[in-house]
Amino acid sequence: MAPIPWKREKGEESPALSKSMDQNLQLELRHMETAFETFRRTCPAYDATRKLDELRSTEYGRLDRDKQVYLDYTGAGLYAESQLKQHMELLSKEVLGNPHSKNLTSIRAIQYAERARKKVLQYFNADPDEYMVVFTNNASSALKLVGESYLFEMGGVFLLTSDNHNSVNGIREFAQAKGASVRYTGLRLPELYADETELREALDAACPGAHKLFAYPAQSNFSGVRHPLEWIGEAQDRGWDVLLDAASLAASSPLDLSRWHPDFVPISFYKIFGYPTGIGCLLVRRKAAAKLRRPWYGGGTIVFSSVSAFDHYLNPGPAGFEDGTADFLSYPAVEFGLDWIGSIGIDTIQTRVACLTGWLIDQLLLLYHRNGKPLVRLYGPQNMDRRGGTVQMNFFNASGAMIDCYTMEKLANQERISLRAGDHCNPGAREAAMGIRREDLVPCFSDKEHKTYEQFLNGLEGKMTGTLRASLGLASNFADVYRFIQFAKTFIDYRA
Ligand SMILES: Cc1ncc(COP(=O)(O)O)c(C=O)c1O
Secondary structure, three states: OOOOOOOOOOOOHHHHHHHHHHHHHHHHHHHHHHHHHHHHHHHHHHHHHOOOHHHHHHOHHHHHHHHOOOOOOOOOOOOOHHHHHHHHHHHHHOOOOOOOOOOHHHHHHHHHHHHHHHHHHOOOOOOOOOEEEEEOOOOOHHHHHHHOOOOOOOEEEEEEEEOOOOHOOOOOHHHHHHHOEEEEEOOEOOOEOOOHHHHHHHHOOOOOOOOOEEEEEOOOOOOOOOOOOOOHHHHHHOEEEEEEEEOOOHHOOOOOOOOOOOEEEEEEEEHOOHHHHHEEEEEEEEHHHHOOOOOOOOOEEEEEEEEEOOOEOOOHHHHHOOHHHOOOHHHHHHHHHHHHHHOOOOOHHHHHHHHHHHHHHHHOOOEEEOOOOOOEEEOOOOOOOEEEEEEEEEEOOOOOOOOOHHHHHHHHHHOEEEOEEEEOOOOOHHHHHHOOOOOHHHHHOOHHHHHHHHHHHHHOOOOOOOEEEEEOOOOOOOHHHHHHHHHHHOOOOOOO
């Protein structure tokens, strides 16, 4: 049986209470064990992932030592202790210098950078003749790199699904500034799948010749929906460049770039293996990179620059996109992290996340108040069809009123359950899910320069209500989701 995160340690309660508490705990344990056996029968594939239970107690033991139920893997992945040890050991024996020089210590740092690039390509099964790896701070800076460098122009188009992270939405600022048009396609309710008819019309409608960029997430950070990777080829056949935001998908699923060939793929490594933070990459197809024009240059990006000749020569490789001195001490840690995931197997992680998410969704949908009203509303697919391990929801009291997600988050904190409340940096999916319309929002943005944020919120008249997200990842176990369901059940017949 998996460790129980909320199990009380001996001596934590008074002797008078401890006997009845022990009995309650025993009872709770038996209930969980029964639930676990039923779960295993409904999801037999889970048994093949049991090595993750061992790793949970060795490499991720801090979760249970600290009695944490961590359910925010879409926010950040968790690192294994051995990743840290390997990295610290390496740093304590190596002398690494700034990679922009050619002294011995710099050469060593460059070697680690090149090893890490090679490892990233191998991990995503990307042909080095087709793709290159540009190191960035995170997925957002990879996205900004595309936005600022893409050849947006009059007649060109930036097309997005409404389901996108804000760091993708932000690219529209660059597109509009250069005169390209920006178009969103809608989502289908209640699952929040993209409207494929509308999408195909938009892909067909754009004028031939002009530069066109289509951006979508491989997996939504809001609803967990996995949008079809087949769109990549369909869009490219129609002359589009494709930006596939894989920041969320890559955390618990494979992405095979020998099968799928998006032009730009932003990644944040901490989402996959937790450590280090502050380093990500842009996987970019070499032929798409040739179409990018950097709006500036800086230290590290150029081979040569002159003040008197007023010109510069950009580095033709990935370094041409890497501004300033990177977090070069972290390059070896990227290699360790990818090796770590490789040693577990990303397919194993995917299977575990799918089994646990399926159970979590089924259980949430079974929760009703005694008056027959549902306790939880899920936003996104209500089963495991085309989705990953991100579950978005709101809780409703027995009168049918929504319980504020921030209150829920605080109450979960008291139980040491880490969720995420808010708008999840994905306004399009949230607005669609919650029925917030354009006409509700547009007036609120008028005269925004002269409004405080509070005045701005008042204009929305409570329509900015957020949602609550639980997301699973490589160190999740049955006890985590069981504990969350127990927490959810405490709101049955809730009146506040
Ligand atoms: C789908 C998606 N894209 C982009 C990002 C931005 O990632 P970062 O904050 O690491 O730059 C996130 C972060 O949650 C995400 O989920």
